[in-house]
Amino acid sequence: MSADGAESIVGRQIGSHRILSLLGAGGMGEVYRAKDTILGREVAIKVLPQAFVHDEERMARFRQEAQLLASLSHPNIAAIHDLKESGGLHLLVMELVPGVTLAERLFAGPVSINEALRISVQIAEALGAAHQKGIIHRDIKPANVKVTPEGRVKVLDFGLAKAYALEGAGVNLTELPTISAELTNEGRILGTPPYMSPEQVRGKPLDKRTDIWAFGCVLYELLSRRQAFEGETLNDTIAAVIEREPDWNALPTSTPAKIRDLLHKCLRKDINRRLHDIADARIEIEEALIAPATVEHPAGDETATRKHWQRPLLWSLASAVMAVAAVLAFRLLMPTSSPTEPALTRFAMELAADQQLAGVNVPALDISPDGKQVAYVASRGGGSQLYLRALDSVAKPIPGTEGAYGPFFSPDGQWVGFFAAGKLKKVAVNGGAPLAVADVPQACGASWPSSDTIVFTPFQFQGVMKVSAAGGTPQALTNLDITNGEI
Secondary structure: OOOOOOOOOOOOOOOOOEEEEEEEOOOEEEEEEEEEOOOOOOEEEEEEEEEOOHHHHHHHHHHHHHHHHHOOOOOOEOOOEEEEEEEEEEEEEEEEOOOEEEHHHHHHHOHHHHHHHHHHHHHHHHHHHHHHOOOOOOOOOOEEEEEEEOOOOOEEOOOOHHHHHHOOOOHHHHHHOOOOOOHHHHHOOOOOOOHHHHHHHHOOOOOOOHHHHHHHHHHHHHOOOOOOOOOOOHHHHHHHHOOOOOOOHHHHOOOHHHHHHHHHHHHOOOOOHHOOOOOHHHHHHHHHHHOOOOOOOOOOOOHHHHHHHHHHHHHHHHHHHHHHHHHOOOHHHHOOOOOOOOOOOOOOOOOOOOOEOOOOOOOOOEOOOOOEEEEEEEEEOOOOEEEEEEEEOOOOOOOOOOOOEEEEEEEOOOOEEEEEEEEEEEEEEOOOOEEEEEOOOOOEEEEEOOOOOOOOOOOOOOOHHHHHHEOOOEEEEOOHHHOOOOO
């Protein structure tokens, strides 16, 4: 049975789509994984609730908004493919985005400042593209942002909050005696209270600056691992949005001054003094990413400043030395057929101007066991691909590896393993089509410790798995006890 008591549609063929599984359900409908049997791709299908589709005015507004959203074409925005009706069901066909939401990523553990900024700059790119077309999201929050295994950020449900809403749903939450979750499910609240701007909770007309506020809330949460505005009840949360400042001391001490200043600009309660354009936020973050790390201290405390920056520098140097030593030890302790001392090779590897290494939560490259080849994943024009480079030649793309992430070499260096399209695959370095090894919807890395076994870790909340390098069904090597905090 579905969330509203109707019969589940899993297993049904609806037009060209075969419904595979239920992905989630909420007040705004159920979302299913489906297979487009004509185009051969998997998609997400949202089935709109019956109470919604029976309201002709809301449905007309939804169709109009969906058509506008379908015109958005941007690598950081989850695409809308179609809006259709079949057998009494109203379906929204959307891009199926692999990976985890920012909410899941935050639950899994701390996010580094660099990772937080790289995620945020992509959110800003998505918002900028939408704002140029006059589209406001209205519900930016960690649960509406996904990070694919190769590090691509996708913003979900763009602008649909407005389309779902009841007519005149601009409720002034400050005037309600109590606020319940039912109000959100019924479409009376446009947004999620901890991320709503002051003008949004007051039911006032909105413009792109309400997205900038929510963007600031998400960036603050990525850095501090706590919500900028929180309370024990929804009423307490609304009060925090209206009356209180975030706890600025919760930000890491190494947060760049540019980013601290940006957060203050994004989270100004006076909309006329708030940052006006998300493109300015994107520029600030890009500059912070390329600037050397600095930490602000009170003027005159020169000794304290010097000690403060020396400590992380020493730790960084120590970590780098330990990492190099570990690699050298591993290579030197490996059995070899020749007593010849390994030669030390230095080389520089530069990517093309329109390329960048692809991978936020997964490795982007690997070095062959003999140290003579590098396999890496680079993104270009919104897509990623696996490249192979020998130290004495130029990098070459490997055909058939589009969408790859997490490369790793076989023990003999003759194969490169990787993940793509929900599968663990391998491809011979000497050429040939990639071969599927196993179904692995998402993963965060793998190793090939022996000629016949590949070991990998699923993306989240699972233990280590192993599978035959020749292909087969993965088996568990370890299991996590999430109830005891194991992640």
